Amino acid sequence: GESVCGGSVMLAGPIPTLLLLCLATPSWQQPPRIQVRLAGARSQAGEGRLEVLYDGQWGTVCDDDFDIHVASVACRELGFESAVTWAHSAKYGHGEGPVWLDNLRCAGTERSLAECHSNGWGVSDCHHGEDAGVVCSARHPPGPRSPGPGPRVRLRAGAQVGEGRVEVLQHGQWGTVCDEKWDLLAASVVCRQLGYGTARQALAGAQLGQGLGPIHMSQVQCTGYERSLQECSFQEAAQSGCRHEADAAVRCNVPHTDYQSQVRLAGGRSPEEGVVEVLVPVGGALKWGAVCGERWGLNEAMVVCRQLGLGFASHALQETWYWQGSPEAGEVVMSGVHCTGTELSIQQCQRHGPVHCPAGGGRFSAGVSCTDTAPDLVLDAQVVQETGYLEERPLAMLYCAHEERCLSHSADHADWPDGYRRLLRFSSRIHNLGRADFRPQTGRHAWVWHQCHRHYHSIEVFTHYDLLTLNGSRVAEGHKASFCLEDTNCPPGRGWALVVVNPKHEVAESDFSNNVMRCQCKYDGHRIWLHGCRTGTGWGPGGVRAGGALGGSERAGPRQGRAGRAVLMPAPETGPCARQQEGQPAQPGAEEGNVQRCAHPPGEQPWAQSLQWTGPVPLPHSARQGEVGPPLTCGSPTHTGPSSPQGTSTAPTRCESWSSSSAWPLTSSEARGVELSRGSPQPRALGG
Incomplete structure (x- = not known):
């Protein structure tokens, strides 16, 4: 041992x-x-x-x-x-x-x-x-593995196979390419490097979303015959003053496959939604049938939408009684479907051998709703690294956090109310880099009122935290509940801090691989140092860093989620420890004559610049007391009560809007059940 x-x-x-x-x-x-x-x-x-x-x-x-x-x-x-x-x-x-x-x-x-x-x-x-x-990790390799190293280029934020924002790997870190002098010749080099044909379009102006992190290349000029983008002439982006608003992207010519003819949607109000029907061999003949809705989730729905060329999944439906499927496809022919999200067709996903669907088909058949845009949350690792500190807080101040299961289970046996907890706290800034708002799946009518903090919960788990030893063993248990970061004591030593946003994939995103941030951490029993913080997209393909720590892939977890905003609160957090490596870059396809068979995984989708609060929210206690942040101006104060988000009662004052002269941090207990929206960086009111 x-x-x-x-x-x-x-x-x-x-x-x-x-x-x-x-x-x-x-x-x-x-x-x-x-x-x-x-x-x-x-x-x-x-x-x-x-x-x-x-x-x-x-x-x-x-x-x-x-x-x-x-x-x-x-x-x-x-x-x-x-x-x-x-x-x-x-x-x-x-x-x-x-x-x-x-x-x-x-x-x-x-x-x-x-x-x-x-x-x-x-x-x-x-x-x-x-x-x-x-x-x-929840991600399977997209296809046969190349015996050599993977390409140093990848596509991100594309709704279709063979399109996306161009990112290159330099010095072990992924970064974007500036669109100065970006043209079809350079785009074609990227496409061929990934195993596709020539480029169909060279996109400028971050048309497929803005990246996060370094910009590695600018003024790229290729002859079109280079084997990789790195062989082209280019300038270091730091010398050009480029910003992510100028990130380059490509759309490649992709070889035709018959994947799209093996799945269809039926009964929906539009071509982008309906009951999922698949074509599979049954008894030696191909037959159309339904998919069992049991355990059907967003990963599976994402594969179906991409297979049909419809972009991303916005909803994965386990009951479809309101849609009428095709009469000839009423039998369930596929059950126990489990996809990692990188497959090119639903037929490539794991599934039961003999079909086993206790609920049967009909109203319990799987369904999807597809969309061409999706949100994409990314935690700003630099802010976490710069703001980490320890705080000891009396248990008497943590009753609400304990009631809402924010503390680890060891708090159940603590010396209440005379004891205290040592908390790791840091500020968090979460960017929505997608082209759609990050909105909770649950309607306001179903939000849960929590009397202790006097606010609504619109999601069960928004962020998950772990503290790991260098060999990957968990020291502190993961935590659930939106923005709830209080933790327990941890033994001194070195380890990893891991933070996962939207860990259960409750809300669809274009790219789940960058929802993870990990930091190296050192704790001597009195102070904490966080360093080397990176999001999932910041790690190279190897994933194994110095010190023997592991590189993983995106956290596997149930599928479902909720929200935050562009500038989030300084929140106490358990010393999370990390290992979530970024997903591997696309693998080059094998060429057969003039036909290129591509093993590149489908892209992930774009990004918006900032988030804003929407809906009514109690005026935060810390703002009323002037304890943190710049002064707030409350507009249209109302008194909404715990009976419903719109009901009236003697609850604390809420603001239909608020403003401040600069970014204002909320405390962890006050940031709950929110919606992340694109658009103006000016925070507006929040939905509880």
């Missing part, structure tokens, strides 16, 4: 020398081919007890020396891009059969667990109470 002390890993006992002699595999010997699977009780695809098939028998892996590098190799072997974290002590239940691997050590670059070092097959002193588990 192993223990974590001050952020470093200490072996509990010496490893026998004889075992060390068995760790190396002779260079001339090919490691045995093995099969890997996940088993046990699990809440989502991509997590479970790790099991391997060796010598015709399934067995488990011991958690001794198990770390995030081992988990990453296992997840890639399972078809995922990377690992999010790992679990010890049989979290997913006790396995059966032999414990095949013990003291398993990987560098993280191996193609298979069979290439990693271990005590040898079946050489173990473990029992099944030490079975290891893994949590893999």
